[in-house]
Amino acid sequence: MTDPYEILGIGRDASEEQIKTAYRKRAKTAHPDSGGDVDTFGRLQKAYELLLDPVRRKLFDDTGYDVELTDAVDLQALVAIEKLITDMVLDEREPGTFDPVAHMRASLMDEIRKANFSKSELERHSDRIRLHLDRLGKRPGKDVVGHMLRARIKAIATAISETEAKIDATERACDMLEGYLYVMDTPMLEEEEPTSDVEWDDAPEARSAAQ
Structure with missing residues (x-):
């Protein structure tokens, strides 16, 4: 998974203005008209669009994945998990x-x-x-x-x-799925037969009194 924060060279708490400033700075050298690489500039644009979209940004922050930046293997893996989530x-x-x-x-x-x-x-x-x-x-x-x-x-x-x-x-x-721990209910134990508080063998006086 490509990290948009790394592409733009900013921290995860970057503000909208910091995102725009970082994009403009990198776009100057990454743009094909300035001698940059087409693929590199494309990733820069996608990272910029992701982080300016509050919904996509939150989803990425929560899961570490985004459809636009996810590679094919990760995307197939997410589809597989989505099917299992439906079953769940x-x-x-x-x-x-x-x-x-x-x-x-x-x-x-x-x-x-x-x-x-x-x-x-x-x-x-x-x-x-x-x-x-x-x-x-x-x-x-x-x-x-x-x-x-x-x-x-x-x-x-x-x-x-x-x-x-x-x-x-x-x-x-x-x-x-690594790292998840699902909390199970503790099974109820069958109630034991009630026992007397008095141990007759160890308390002959109590046994005599009871008789």
């Missing part, structure tokens, strides 16, 4: 009777396991196709079979890349 909100169980954060972590870890398995299967499938392709000795001028096999390998490579991206995003989502 729709769960009818009483708050405190289950740990929704632990459930979210478990769901993400399960997704990572499934994705890793899928990646392994795709790689194995691709290796098999390559072996078939290698064994195609003499081929006609128009190699239809070879073309189709190579196309399959290419498609599988794309699927593997997408699966790896999903794994990275899910792992990032797990990182985002």
Whole structure:
């Protein structure tokens, strides 16, 4: 995640006027017309717009994320967590009777396991196709079979890349959940059988009096 405060070189308590002053100062050298880099100037503008928007600025201060400045992996991770938040909100169980954060972590870890398995299967499938392709000795001028096999390998490579991206995003989502501690209700213990305040074996006088 790109930090807009670092881009502008200001503190997190900077006022609106300080934000504008810092932007003007950096824009003089960052602007492409002044020999600056287009991407750098673009990030400078986005950081400036974020910090001048009180709603976006508060959201960034609270979460450390902003849609405009978040990289693709972080954005996918946020989408994954958003889906889990929906599940948490729709769960009818009483708050405190289950740990929704632990459930979210478990769901993400399960997704990572499934994705890793899928990646392994795709790689194995691709290796098999390559072996078939290698064994195609003499081929006609128009190699239809070879073309189709190579196309399959290419498609599988794309699927593997997408699966790896999903794994990275899910792992990032797990990182985002680190540090949370959900407070559970203390389970009620069954009431014990009432006992007499008098220990008869240790108090013969009391036993005699009772008789």
